[in-house]
Amino acid sequence: MQFLISLFLYLFLSNPLLAQTEERLVIIGNKTGLTELTLKDARDIFKGKMTFWKNQEEVIIVLPSPKSDDASGVAREIFQTSVTGMQKHWLALVFQGRANPPVFVQSTLEAINYVNKNPGAIAALYCKSSDVPASITIKLKY
Amino acid sequence: MNFKFFNCFIICILCSAKLWAQLPKTEFKGFGHIEYSLDFVNPQKPDSYFILGEHDLFVQSKITKRFSYLGEFVIRYNGASATKFLPSIERTLVKYAYLNNHSVIFGKIHTPLNYWNDSYHHGRVFFPVISRPIAFSHFVPLHTIGVQAQGQNIGKWNFGYDVVIGNGIASTDIFDSNSSPGLAAAIHIKPIDGMRIGVSHYFNRMDQNGYGSHSGHVIPAGTAYRGPLDFYLNSLSFAYFGKNFEILSESSRNLTRTDSLGFANNFSTFLYLGYVIKEKHVPMVMVDYINISKNDLHSMPMELLKLGLGYRYEFSHLLNVKGMVEYYFQHSHAHHGSGPQQNYFAIEMQLAYGF
Numbered sequence: 001m002q003f004l005i006s007l008f009l010y011l012f013l014s015n016p017l018l019a020q021t022e023e024r025l026v027i028i029g030n031k032t033g034l035t036e037l038t039l040k041d042a043r044d045i046f047k048g049k050m051t052f053w054k055n056q057e058e059v060i061i062v063l064p065s066p067k068s069d070d071a072s073g074v075a076r077e078i079f080q081t082s083v084t085g086m087q088k089h090w091l092a093l094v095f096q097g098r099a100n101p102p103v104f105v106q107s108t109l110e111a112i113n114y115v116n117k118n119p120g121a122i123a124a125l126y127c128k129s130s131d132v133p134a135s136i137t138i139k140l141k142y
Numbered sequence: 143m144n145f146k147f148f149n150c151f152i153i154c155i156l157c158s159a160k161l162w163a164q165l166p167k168t169e170f171k172g173f174g175h176i177e178y179s180l181d182f183v184n185p186q187k188p189d190s191y192f193i194l195g196e197h198d199l200f201v202q203s204k205i206t207k208r209f210s211y212l213g214e215f216v217i218r219y220n221g222a223s224a225t226k227f228l229p230s231i232e233r234t235l236v237k238y239a240y241l242n243n244h245s246v247i248f249g250k251i252h253t254p255l256n257y258w259n260d261s262y263h264h265g266r267v268f269f270p271v272i273s274r275p276i277a278f279s280h281f282v283p284l285h286t287i288g289v290q291a292q293g294q295n296i297g298k299w300n301f302g303y304d305v306v307i308g309n310g311i312a313s314t315d316i317f318d319s320n321s322s323p324g325l326a327a328a329i330h331i332k333p334i335d336g337m338r339i340g341v342s343h344y345f346n347r348m349d350q351n352g353y354g355s356h357s358g359h360v361i362p363a364g365t366a367y368r369g370p371l372d373f374y375l376n377s378l379s380f381a382y383f384g385k386n387f388e389i390l391s392e393s394s395r396n397l398t399r400t401d402s403l404g405f406a407n408n409f410s411t412f413l414y415l416g417y418v419i420k421e422k423h424v425p426m427v428m429v430d431y432i433n434i435s436k437n438d439l440h441s442m443p444m445e446l447l448k449l450g451l452g453y454r455y456e457f458s459h460l461l462n463v464k465g466m467v468e469y470y471f472q473h474s475h476a477h478h479g480s481g482p483q484q485n486y487f488a489i490e491m492q493l494a495y496g497f
């Protein structure tokens with residue numbers, strides 16, 4: 001019986017269709033040279049620790065604005081803090097002159113459009129993976 | 143006729159829109175603060191007053207992929223001005239990012255000599271306590287104009303470096319009469335998120351001792367020494383701003399050498415501890431100490447210990463209020479030489495904002 005329950009849970013939780021309908025951290029990019037990324041590397045990038053990609057494109061950070069539905073999920077997963085903490089981090093970094101400010105977007109769609117138009121842009125979203133085109137999605141390795 | 147005019151108008155608007163789209167991306171922010179102080183310097187007649195603080199226009203612009211601009215323009219009270227306020231350019235710099243995380247900076251900068259001067263600049267909303275460390279008013283060279291090589295987030299330890307060649311302590315924003323430039327070198331590591339450990343060194347050989355516009359130093363009244371002087375400053379800083387605890391500790395040892403009185407040894411240390419409750423409430427303590435030797439000819443000899451107990455409330459990342467009870471143990475006063483010891487306490491409040 002235990003075996004059957006375990007098997008059912010495994011099949012249920014590993015169902016790719018389910019993964020597409022769950023909201024989770026999704027990273028998208030354009031000409032970043034990345035196809036996959038560890039969570040630690042993603043955190044470093046979105047905290048402003050990289051200036052240029054290996055292909056010499058500029059790293060353009062795209063983050064959800066505080067009013068966006070994605071904001072609290074991205075702040076929690078990437079910055080391990082609240083939306084205010086995420087804003088505070090970037091305000092301090094820009095004020096210190098250590099980084100260019102990120103681009104804040106209102107919605108997932110706006111992020112997709114911005115990334116598509118700007119080589120080097122990388123965006124963190126908290127949405128269903130089916131909401132973003134697979135062609136620009138960077139696979140996140142946990 | 144009207145139709146032609148309308149067409150021209152539309153074409154002008156479209157052209158200007160295209161030009162506008164090509165302009166660099168520029169962001170403006172402002173910072174300011176208002177304070178209230180109740181001090182018991184004279185215990186018989188305590189002074190109670192509000193203070194209009196510095197107001198700071200911050201500009202950041204991405205000019206090209208590799209060039210960016212940063213400016214900080216401050217308006218503050220100045221009793222000598224007809225309007226009682228004067229503007230000043232506190233930072234104006236062009237940064238060229240020539241390689242990943244390595245840059246060259248030209249312009250007027252804050253010297254990267256410890257955590258505070260390299261991080262908080264003139265935005266009070268970033269300050270963990272109400273005032274800067276005391277040493278900033280006495281021997282820390284705050285600014286310089288020159289060239290800076292900067293690296294950051296290098297390797298596993300997030301190593302960073304800053305090397306600066308610029309005008310010395312006695313210079314103004316447009317002239318330095320001394321032949322030797324001021325030299326600053328600083329390195330730091332950030333082993334974990336929120337932590338930074340750094341050391342720095344500063345040296346300036348002055349043919350003529352002076353105070354210029356970069357030092358912010360208290361000038362010894364009527365006894366300014368104008369002979370040659372070598373100025374050394376070594377600093378060590380440890381900062382950790384985590385989810386629950388905040389620690390900022392920085393110490394500086396300043397040596398000045400003159401032919402007549404030899405080496406003068408000066409020392410300062412600053413410690414701030416904060417306990418963060420739910421990101422908004424921060425009870426805190428602060429210790430700030432400075433000792434300037436009696437044979438120093440650049441800064442006025444003094445010994446001052448300031449203890450503070452306070453509380454900070456964060457409304458948002460752009461608005462906070464701080465309240466502190468401070469006690470000053472003053473062994474000799476900067477403005478009155480080695481005068482009598484005078485202790486007093488003060489209550490200060492600050493509303494700091496960004497917009």
